[in-house]
Amino acid sequence: MVMATGRDEWVEAAYERFAEHGLAAVRVEPLAAALGTTKGSFYWHFSSRAELIAAVMERWEERETLQAIDVAEASGPPAERLAALFQAVASRARGRQGEATLYVEAVEEGVMAAVERVSQRRIDYIAGLLVELGLDPQEAQRRGVVCLAMVLGLQQLGTGTSGSLTAVRDPELARTALAMALAV
Amino acid sequence: MVMATGRDEWVEAAYERFAEHGLAAVRVEPLAAALGTTKGSFYWHFSSRAELIAAVMERWEERETLQAIDVAEASGPPAERLAALFQAVASRARGRQGEATLYVEAVEEGVMAAVERVSQRRIDYIAGLLVELGLDPQEAQRRGVVCLAMVLGLQQLGTGTSGSLTAVRDPELARTALAMALAV
DNA sequence: GTCGCACCATACGCAACCGTATGGATGGAG
DNA sequence: CTCCATCCATACGGTTGCGTATGGTGCGAC
Numbered sequence: 001m002v003m004a005t006g007r008d009e010w011v012e013a014a015y016e017r018f019a020e021h022g023l024a025a026v027r028v029e030p031l032a033a034a035l036g037t038t039k040g041s042f043y044w045h046f047s048s049r050a051e052l053i054a055a056v057m058e059r060w061e062e063r064e065t066l067q068a069i070d071v072a073e074a075s076g077p078p079a080e081r082l083a084a085l086f087q088a089v090a091s092r093a094r095g096r097q098g099e100a101t102l103y104v105e106a107v108e109e110g111v112m113a114a115v116e117r118v119s120q121r122r123i124d125y126i127a128g129l130l131v132e133l134g135l136d137p138q139e140a141q142r143r144g145v146v147c148l149a150m151v152l153g154l155q156q157l158g159t160g161t162s163g164s165l166t167a168v169r170d171p172e173l174a175r176t177a178l179a180m181a182l183a184v
Numbered sequence: 185m186v187m188a189t190g191r192d193e194w195v196e197a198a199y200e201r202f203a204e205h206g207l208a209a210v211r212v213e214p215l216a217a218a219l220g221t222t223k224g225s226f227y228w229h230f231s232s233r234a235e236l237i238a239a240v241m242e243r244w245e246e247r248e249t250l251q252a253i254d255v256a257e258a259s260g261p262p263a264e265r266l267a268a269l270f271q272a273v274a275s276r277a278r279g280r281q282g283e284a285t286l287y288v289e290a291v292e293e294g295v296m297a298a299v300e301r302v303s304q305r306r307i308d309y310i311a312g313l314l315v316e317l318g319l320d321p322q323e324a325q326r327r328g329v330v331c332l333a334m335v336l337g338l339q340q341l342g343t344g345t346s347g348s349l350t351a352v353r354d355p356e357l358a359r360t361a362l363a364m365a366l367a368v
Numbered sequence: 369g370t371c372g373c374a375c376c377a378t379a380c381g382c383a384a385c386c387g388t389a390t391g392g393a394t395g396g397a398g
Numbered sequence: 399c400t401c402c403a404t405c406c407a408t409a410c411g412g413t414t415g416c417g418t419a420t421g422g423t424g425c426g427a428c
Contacts, residue, residue, distance in 0.1 A: 029385060040406045104285045107344040116348040123351060142360040145341065145351045152340045153333025160291040164300040167307060167325045176326040183367030213415060224376045
């Protein structure tokens with residue numbers, strides 16, 4: 001199988017590396033080796049590594065948005081939707097440590113704008129739910145930020161922790177986090 | 185001023201780089217240049233870069249512990265101590281993005297153990313305060329984890345955000361976070 | 369004074385990557 | 399068949415950084 005290596009394959013392979021190991025792991029030569037081809041191909045389809053990174057982030061933003069819409073359109077009362085969101089994030093975290101380094105790497109790679117857009121959307125979505133639950137919009141916005149921070153932080157804590165830090169693996173964590181988010 | 189470059193100067197200079205830009209930014213040759221010396225000196229005092237990283241983490245753990253004790257010995261009721269802690273973390277965050285990447289980098293650099301120890305101490309400290317406030321120990325532990333996650337996440341969000349994401353800069357954030365931590 | 373040791377500078381080899389240069393291969397249009 | 403555009407492999411030069419080898423230099427002991 002000599003599968004043609006089009007632009008899309010490059011982006012997809014790069015996307016997987018990003019999702020699993022972060023943007024820093026998106027490197028041209030290793031990627032080429034993994035795809036069974038060489039840099040010659042890459043630099044035909046792309047002008048630089050930066051262009052690949054940009055394409056990866058574009059794809060990320062796209063998929064993030066699609067998924068956000070999926071979640072948003074899930075029926076049910078706001079509290080349940082928020083619960084589902086927390087649960088989804090918690091279960092989806094494994095094998096996706098790429099985002100754990102995103103905020104720092106995005107600066108270095110010059111793609112912070114996309115990250116900020118996605119962050120804003122996430123915050124707004126959570127804040128919207130909280131407003132539906134009767135919170136003041138300002139306070140809901142702040143809680144949205146804190147909830148996003150919780151998610152990002154839990155992702156951090158989930159990486160590496162080899163066995164110590166047992167509390168991080170507590171399956172009740174999501175429930176607690178949700179309770180904190182909803183507390184009046 | 186031809187200041188002698190002893191082992192300690194190397195560690196301190198490395199520590200500053202770590203605090204500001206993360207472990208990945210602790211690189212021997214740039215460090216040597218910054219200190220006005222060369223690798224020759226470095227490899228006299230250290231056997232490898234890994235040894236320097238280990239020394240940096242040792243210093244970090246030390247200072248973290250000292251500061252934790254400082255905070256712990258600050259008088260006042262638990263709620264106030266927790267408030268002071270959040271406020272301290274919020275204000276101290278600027279110029280210290282080094283920890284934002286720590287959980288990921290610690291794995292690569294082989295110093296996760298120190299990070300886990302510090303994390304555990306932080307969680308335990310917060311959980312202790314919450315128990316004093318009447319929470320169930322199990323629940324307090326979970327909240328400790330979530331609070332630490334909040335801090336780590338807010339650190340993430342604080343890096344880079346060039347102007348968008350205004351909600352992150354809201355000075356009321358710390359208050360909201362505290363309220364979420366204390367909510368019954 | 370000179371010997372030796374602590375300390376450092378220079379130069380080297382090695383590896384991982386980025387980006388470029390250049391020369392095939394392959395396949396459809398004419 | 400031939401020509402040209404796609405697409406790719408190989409080889410190269412440049413950078414950054416690690417670790418080593420080796421040769422000073424200053425300075426206290428004697």
